[in-house]
Amino acid sequence: MRGESKNKAGLNSSCDKSNQRINNTTKPALFSSQYARQNFVFVLDTNKQPVNPIPPKRARELLTKQKAAVYRMYPFTLILKHAVPNPTPKPLTIKLDPGSKFTGIAVLSGDDVIWVAELEHRGWQIKNALESRCSLRRSRRHRKTRYRQPRFDNRKRFEGWLPPSLMHRVLTIETWVKRLCRYAPITQIVMELVKFDTQALQNPEIDGVEYQQGELFGYEVREYLLEKWGRKCAYCDKEGVPLQIEHMHPRAKGGSNRVSNLTLSCERCNTKKGTKSIDEFLKKDASRLEKIKQQAKKPLKDAAAVNATRWALFRTLKDILPTTTGTGGRTKYNRVRFELPKQHWIDAACVGQVERLNLLTQQPLRIKCTGWGTRQMCGTNKYGFPIRHRERKQVHFGFRTGDIAKVVVTEGSKIGQYVGRVLCRARGSFDIVTKSGRVGDIHYRFCKTIHKKDGYSYAF
Structure with missing residues (x-):
């Protein structure tokens, strides 16, 4: 406090x-x-x-x-x-801006933003862990250590199955929505359902769609290109400058408005390129030309992850509370209209229809998914062979690795107060991980648990 x-x-x-x-x-x-x-x-x-x-x-x-x-x-x-x-x-509304790596959370009372957080996912860690496990198992199967009859692959995935790295995002957001509903009178959920409107991306000049010809015109395409090209000029890698949408194959020579033909360029490079094709403009820089062509064909992984989980998340949240949706273009339009900086929790507050916005808090709670650890009974080397034993007992002197504790050391060379994550040892000498670093060999009698391990770490 x-x-x-x-x-x-x-x-x-x-x-x-x-x-x-x-x-x-x-x-x-x-x-x-x-x-x-x-x-x-x-x-x-x-x-x-x-x-x-x-x-x-x-x-x-x-x-x-x-x-x-x-x-x-x-x-x-x-x-x-x-x-x-x-x-x-008073009924409250929770707003969500789901992302592949971060999800913004905002709790609103009318037009007032009273509680905000940023939830960091660990989907890529899960993906890498599964790939590592898969490679180890594959190598074991191909070793000539024993013979095993091949099994018929009769395992079938259920309808709506998602990879664990993607399902993790859905379950984590569901966990925090239910948790906040236990501590606050939340009656409604608003989430960003569509990050990028694919119809608007493929044909920005589409007629007959109201928002395309209104104030949101072009926001979907710009936001997609900013994410795809890393918010920098494709020709000179310049960052922090106004960027323009540029046609790799110019319109004057028959180029289309499809998103696969668009990139980002600073004003200097855009003017210098003019009506030249990208092959003609970069004929002296073959490596950059090849890099841009590969990037143009490369899918946006973050967008793919969001689009793959959006409907599963929507159905999950709809079973908890009444849920309404908004688009990524509308979110950015609201944020630009209020002249607010780009942050995940601010994007969450700007989701959906917003007439006014009063930020009564500006200190988001940083929530990082750390998981519950591993269930392996032994540690392995890089080839998958066991090299060390893992202790079954996890609780030592009433503490468990991952608990957040307040430490008041009154004697010895480490006198002081510390607050951080506990790393337990069976001998009773713990390490404390704080924001400023790691403090080692603290006796358990100086520690007092303030938050039990729940699979997350917290900071402001």
Whole structure:
């Protein structure tokens, strides 16, 4: 609980928005450390039912007067010690911006953004682990150590099957939506369903589609090209400059508007290329020419991952709460209209139809998926042969590797206070991983658990 809000609102009252509002004319300069505000605090009543979230200052006041106790650290949640007469929670909305590596989460009360987070997935780690396991098993099968009759491959994947690396994203988002619903009176979900509109990508000049000819014209194509070409000029690799959409085979010579013929270029390179074809323009730089042609044919993996999981995620969330959707173009349009910087949690707040947006918090909770560890009974070398034994016992002196603990060392060479992840040993000497580094050989009697291991790590 660091920092304080600027008002003294009660449990069922909203904060004074006159000195906290960011309206349509607000500039991104307000996103400095001196104006940074923290997430609101979730509150449960004596029956463990969610009531209205409160500002940090109000939460500190309840803790000081011992009217509430800490129920959970991440997300920070209080539980009241006395019943609230006739609680009337205000319905909240949770907005999601699902991505292949990060998912933005925002909880809104009307137009007010009161709690935000960024969820980091581990899909690529799962994919690499499965590929490593597959290669080891394949090598074992081909060794001449024993003979085994070939088996008939009668395993069949069920309808709607997704690879574990993709299904992980769906299940992780589902976990956090259900978790937030337990701690806040959330009644609606809004998610970004379509990152890129394929029809708009293939033919940006399509007629008869309302949003194509309105204020969102071109946003789908631009966002796709920015992701595909790494937000830099394809011809000179210049970054941080205004980029223009450029036709590799020029329109003047019959080039089309298909996305496979489009790339990004700075103004200088675009002017220099003019109506030349890419082969003619880069005839003296064969390596770059080949690189651009390969990149043009290469699919966008992040977009493929999002598109592959979007409907599975939508069906999963629809079974939890009423769910509405928006497009990636609409999200970017809202963010540009409010002149907000590009961040995952801001994109989440801008999903769907947004008339106004008041950012009452600017300190997202960083949630990183770490997993629960491995179930292997022995460690292996790079060839798959066992080389060491793994301990079955995971809990030592009441601690488990992955727990978050507060450490107060009162004697020895490491006197001080530390908060971080615990690495347990059977002999009772632990390591603490903090933001500033790793502190080794801390005796367990100096440690106090503040958050049990749950497969995630947290930071701000």
